[in-house]
Amino acid sequence: MLSLSPTQPSQTWPTTRLEKLGLTFPVMVAPMVGLTHCAFRQLLRLYTPAGLNPLLFTEMLSTRRIPYERLDKVDELRTAVGETHFVPQLLGNEETYIAQSIRKLLPLSPWGFDINMGCPAKQTLKHNWGVRLLGDADYAARVVEMTKKHSPLPVSVKMRCGQDKADPEFLDAFTAKLEAAGADWLTVHARTQAQKHKGDANWGMISDLAPRRNIPLVVNGDIQTAADAVSILQTLNVDGVMIGRAATARPWIIWQIAEDLGYRDAPLAFAGMKAPRTPLEEGLAFLQAMIHLIDFLTLYIDAEEKQLRRFRFHVINAHKWLFFGHAYYSRCMKAKSLAEAREMTVASLELGSFTMSSRITLF
Numbered sequence: 204m205l206s207l208s209p210t211q212p213s214q215t216w217p218t219t220r221l222e223k224l225g226l227t228f229p230v231m232v233a234p235m236v237g238l239t240h241c242a243f244r245q246l247l248r249l250y251t252p253a254g255l256n257p258l259l260f261t262e263m264l265s266t267r268r269i270p271y272e273r274l275d276k277v278d279e280l281r282t283a284v285g286e287t288h289f290v291p292q293l294l295g296n297e298e299t300y301i302a303q304s305i306r307k308l309l310p311l312s313p314w315g316f317d318i319n320m321g322c323p324a325k326q327t328l329k330h331n332w333g334v335r336l337l338g339d340a341d342y343a344a345r346v347v348e349m350t351k352k353h354s355p356l357p358v359s360v361k362m363r364c365g366q367d368k369a370d371p372e373f374l375d376a377f378t379a380k381l382e383a384a385g386a387d388w389l390t391v392h393a394r395t396q397a398q399k400h401k402g403d404a405n406w407g408m409i410s411d412l413a414p415r416r417n418i419p420l421v422v423n424g425d426i427q428t429a430a431d432a433v434s435i436l437q438t439l440n441v442d443g444v445m446i447g448r449a450a451t452a453r454p455w456i457i458w459q460i461a462e463d464l465g466y467r468d469a470p471l472a473f474a475g476m477k478a479p480r481t482p483l484e485e486g487l488a489f490l491q492a493m494i495h496l497i498d499f500l501t502l503y504i505d506a507e508e509k510q511l512r513r514f515r516f517h518v519i520n521a522h523k524w525l526f527f528g529h530a531y532y533s534r535c536m537k538a539k540s541l542a543e544a545r546e547m548t549v550a551s552l553e554l555g556s557f558t559m560s561s562r563i564t565l566f
C-alpha cells in the first residue's frame with residue numbers, strides 16, 4: 204500500500220497489481236509525439252501532490268536513431284536533472300538497435316522501457332513497427348523477448364485493442380503471448396487502429412481481459428476527467444489508467460484524481476490549496492499552466508523557434524477543452540515569439556476570460 208504521511212489518516216486507494224512492480228499510484232500519462240517532452244513532464248510534476256510518482260512516458264523514440272544521437276542535444280531525449288519515473292517509449296523491432304538504444308538510455312535512470320505497438324503512422328507501418336506488430340503476435344512476442352533480454356528494468360507494451368475491430372478473442376490470444384514473452388505490464392489503448400484517436404474507447408473490454416492475465420493491465424483512451432479515472436479504478440478490473448490528451452488541458456488531473464481517492468497532500472508549489480475544479484477555476488488554471496509551460500520550455504528546449512513550435516502544438520491539442528478557446532488558440536498561432544505568447548497569456552489571465560468543459564468529443 205501507499206505509505207501515507209502522518210497528516211493522512213485514511214484514504215481509499217485501490218490496490219492494484221502494479222504494486223508488485225513498486226508502483227503505488229495507478230495513474231500514468233501517455234506517450235505523445237511533440238507533447239510529452241521534458242518541459243511538459245515537469246509541468247505535470249509541478250501539479251502532482253508531494254509523495255506521488257505517476258509514470259510519465261516520453262514520446263516514441265526510433266531505436267534506429269537513438270544509438271547515433273546525443274542525449275543532451277536532442278529535445279525528445281532530454282531529461283531534467285534528477286528526473287525519475289519516466290519511461291522512454293521505444294519504436295522498432297530489431298534486436299541490435301533495441302539493445303544499443305537501451306544501453307544508451309540507461310544512464311538517464313529511466314523507470315522502465317515501453318514498446319510501441321500502437322502507432323498507425325505510414326512511416327512506422329512501412330518498417331513493420333508500431334501497430335503493424337499487432338498483425339503478427341509471434342513477432343510481437345519476440346520483440347518483447349529481445350527487449351527484456353537487454354533491459355535490467357521493467358518492460359511494458361502499449362498497444363491497441365484491435366486492428367479493424369475490437370476483438371476480445373484476438374486481444375486475449377495476443378496479450379497472452381506478450382505475457383509469456385515476459386512483458387511486465389500492458390497498456391491497452393481501448394480504440395482500434397481504424398479508429399485512430401477518435402470515437403468511444405472500449406474500457407469494458409480491457410476490464411474483461413484483465414482477470415485473464417497475470418500481469419497488470421492499464422487502460423488508455425478517452426479518459427478526460429478525474430471522475431472518468433476514479434470510476435474506472437473503482438469499478439473496473441483494470442490495474443491503472445493512462446491519461447492522454449486531457450492532461451495537456453488539465454495538467455492538474457493527477458492532483459484531482461489523488462484528492463478524489465482520499466490523498467490529502469497538495470503539490471509542493473500549491474501547499475494548502477485544493478485542485479482546480481469548477482469550469483472557471485480550471486479556465487484560470489489553464490492560463491497559469493500555459494505560463495509555467497512556456498517557462499519550462501525555455502529551460503528544457505534549446506532553440507527559441509522549437510520552443511514556440513512546441514508551445515503552439517500544445518495549445519492546438521489543449522485549447523479544445525476551453526469554451527471560446529479558439530480566440531486564445533488563434534492568438535498563440537499568431538504570436539511571433541514565445542515572449543509574445545507569454546505576454547498575451549498573462550494579459551488573458553488578467554481578463555479572466557476562460558472556462559473549461561469537463562468532457563469533449565475527441566477527434
Ligand SMILES: Cc1cc2nc3c(=O)[nH]c(=O)nc-3n(C[C@H](O)[C@H](O)[C@H](O)COP(=O)(O)O)c2cc1C
Binds near residue numbers: 262
Ligand atoms: C499528438 C499525439 C501523439 C501521440 N504519440 C504517441 C506516441 O508517440 N506513442 C504512442 O504509443 N501513442 C501516441 N499517441 C497516442 C496516445 O498515447 C493515446 O494512446 C491516445 O491519445 C489516446 O488517449 P486519449 O484519448 O486519452 O488522448 C499520440 C496521440 C496524440 C494525440
